[in-house]
Amino acid sequence: MTAPTTPPCPPHLLLVDDDRLILATLARGLEDAGFHVSTAESAEDAQELLGSGLRPDLALLDVRLPGEDGLALAARLHTLDHIPFLMLSAFSDEATVQEAARIGALGYLVKPLDTEQIRPTLLAALQRAQEHAELRTHHDQLQTALHSDRDINVAIGITMVQYRLSRQAAFEMLRAAARAQRRKLALLAQDVIQTCESLHPGGPETGPGH
Numbered sequence: 001m002t003a004p005t006t007p008p009c010p011p012h013l014l015l016v017d018d019d020r021l022i023l024a025t026l027a028r029g030l031e032d033a034g035f036h037v038s039t040a041e042s043a044e045d046a047q048e049l050l051g052s053g054l055r056p057d058l059a060l061l062d063v064r065l066p067g068e069d070g071l072a073l074a075a076r077l078h079t080l081d082h083i084p085f086l087m088l089s090a091f092s093d094e095a096t097v098q099e100a101a102r103i104g105a106l107g108y109l110v111k112p113l114d115t116e117q118i119r120p121t122l123l124a125a126l127q128r129a130q131e132h133a134e135l136r137t138h139h140d141q142l143q144t145a146l147h148s149d150r151d152i153n154v155a156i157g158i159t160m161v162q163y164r165l166s167r168q169a170a171f172e173m174l175r176a177a178a179r180a181q182r183r184k185l186a187l188l189a190q191d192v193i194q195t196c197e198s199l200h201p202g203g204p205e206t207g208p209g210h
Contacts, residue, residue, distance in 0.1 A: 009036070011058065012036045013056055014037075014040065014046065014059040015027055015037055016062060017039075018041050022111070026060075033115045033119050035122070042068075043067060043068035050081060055083070058083075058085065058086065058106075059084070059085040062087075062088045063088065063100075071096075071100065074105060078103055084125065084128070085104070086108070086109055086122070087107070087108045088110075089109075090111045092110045106125040109121065148189075151189040151190050151193060155188070156174065158193065159173055159192065174188060174189065
């Protein structure tokens with residue numbers, strides 16, 4: 001018997017527009033088109049939702065909002081929350097379009113909007129957002145690996161100086177200690193560096209070439 005498959009969750013959109021009629025009409029149309037939609041009437045309302053734990057897959061932001069404008073909200077989403085976004089506006093002046101692109105907008109839609117017409121644009125933006133997220137995850141993993149390698153190399157240098165060992169012998173000593181303590185070598189290396197720094201505030205002596 002084949003196990004039942006769980007249907008995929010619909011993409012979650014955050015729609016921010018200060019015009020209540022547009023907000024309600026567009027939200028209803030997007031839900032009919034297969035999206036899950038959360039709404040906000042201002043940047044402050046949107047930030048309150050984000051602060052409560054909301055994590056949309058894509059945000060649709062009106063450029064002109066009361067208080068903080070949509071571009072300022074977009075910059076926050078891009079820099080702090082890493083939430084992809086499209087800009088909405090009744091105007092398409094070149095300066096605003098360029099500013100939206102500069103801060104990371106995946107697109108710029110001019111109102112009035114027809115949900116069926118913009119659905120392909122939204123799906124394409126969601127796909128690009130997924131690709132960007134995967135690239136960011138890969139970059140973070142690479143940075144973590146590089147930092148771990150650096151810590152291990154510094155710890156090897158410290159151990160070489162402290163015990164007058166060859167590089168290979170120092171590495172084997174650290175690896176054996178990590179195994180005995182059932183810890184990752186990178187974490188043990190961080191402890192070695194911290195201990196050395198506490199004893200030698202000027203910085204660990206890592207020997208020639210380190």
